[in-house]
Amino acid sequence: MHIPRWATPAAAVAASGVLLTGCGKVPAGQQANAGVGATQAAPDPARQDPSAEPSPTVTPPVLQAAGVSRLGKVVTDGAGRTLYRFDRDTARPPASTCMDSCAKTWPPVQATQGAVQVDGVDQRLVGKVKRPDGSWQVTLGGWPLYRYAKDESPGEVKGQGVGGAWFAAAPDGKKAAGGQRERQQDGGDDGDDGGRDRWAGWTVVNVRKDPRLGMIVTDGQGRVMYRFDKDRPKVTNCFGQCKKAWPVVKFTNWKKLKVEGVDRSRIGFIERKDDGSCQLTINGWPMYYFAKDEKPGDTKGQGVQNVWWVVSPQGAKITKSAGGSGY
Known part of the structure; x- marks a missing residue:
């Protein structure tokens, strides 16, 4: 019986310390979600109490x-x-x-x-x-x-x-005037995505503040990502017409992954059984775009058919209403 490559058992490569897939090498201990079981890293205790007030021992800023x-x-x-x-x-x-x-x-x-x-x-x-x-x-x-x-x-x-x-920053909170330098002369990574060409071919995971939905996950160009209730962790059920309406968020490889605002241990991928491509996952859930989102920040897919939802930085679905419509 032919076993599709997306279902290759982890034991076949466990001895090497890495998992070889069409999406590149998965570092040992990394949550890959590459069609095999993976243990999620323990949550960072420092992130568990967002209600904590600022420390009174820090010198007041000037x-x-x-x-x-x-x-x-x-x-x-x-x-x-x-x-x-x-x-x-x-x-x-x-x-x-x-x-x-x-x-x-x-x-x-x-x-x-x-x-x-x-x-x-x-x-x-x-x-x-x-x-x-x-x-x-x-x-x-x-x-x-x-x-x-x-x-x-x-x-x-x-x-x-x-x-x-x-x-x-100017004293009125606006941008200071004067010359602007588009990027560092040394070409180093300065933690921004200002130049889109700079991250061409990369998988970029970012977050933004939506006035109605709170902090939500986007790509490097501000396009909002969604998850699908009919999927399961590490399993996609969106094919054919569904996939046309909800294009998958591609995962390039681990060497071309940039993550800001999301715990990197939550990031993984699956290898799709329809075309063998690699799809980004957050907490195991496959990520999608919505074809009707016309510009960065659009959330027209929120609540569509009551099964499509934007995602929080923790990978949870956000079910607040944002005026989604069917496709």
């Missing part, structure tokens, strides 16, 4: 206005380091989308229970927002604020214009 020759007035911290805002975030409502490796390159300005000290900045514009990991971040004009790891000295603005998405 926002002060400073002049930069080519940009004019910018906002700095108490040490004179330039603070930035990110175009993929939102100000109304405030939401931060820079997580994991992005947050290492762009450390968030941490909020505390104490008042933010200001100098040359309107106190009424200052606030805070809870990040998906439960920590709190300072906002200005609703925009979350960050530092840039490559700014080595006070007054440096190496982060200005990086990826076409990062800009020094």
Whole structure:
């Protein structure tokens, strides 16, 4: 009897420490969901209490206005380091989308229970927002604020214009004026997806704040992902006309996977039995787009036939209404 390659047992390759599939090598211990059983990594305890208030032991942050020759007035911290805002975030409502490796390159300005000290900045514009990991971040004009790891000295603005998405914050919360640098000269990964061509051929998993649905999963271009109630973990039941209406989110390989705002241990794939292609999974659930979503951020597929749902960063379906219609 012919056994399709998507059903190859794990034991056949277990001795090598990796699982070989059409989607590339799966690192040992990685949740692959490649048509075989996988044990999900234990959840990070640090993410289990998003209601925790900011630590009172952290020194209250400082926002002060400073002049930069080519940009004019910018906002700095108490040490004179330039603070930035990110175009993929939102100000109304405030939401931060820079997580994991992005947050290492762009450390968030941490909020505390104490008042933010200001100098040359309107106190009424200052606030805070809870990040998906439960920590709190300072906002200005609703925009979350960050530092840039490559700014080595006070007054440096190496982060200005990086990826076409990062800009020094002005004292009014808007972008600082002046020249914009589309990307780093060294071509390094600065934790943004500003240039779409940069991630061509990659599988990119991101999150965004939807005003009605909360934090939801998207790809690198902001296209919303969905899961299907008639599927099962690691099993797809969407073929033919269904697949035309709900195109699959392709998984390239582990070397071309970029994840921001979602625990990487939740990411996997299945090898589809209809065409052998690899489909992204989150918590085992196959991911899809909706063909009628015309632009990034559209959620027209939400609630379609009461079986299609957008996905939270934890991989759970979100069942709030967003005005979906049948196909």
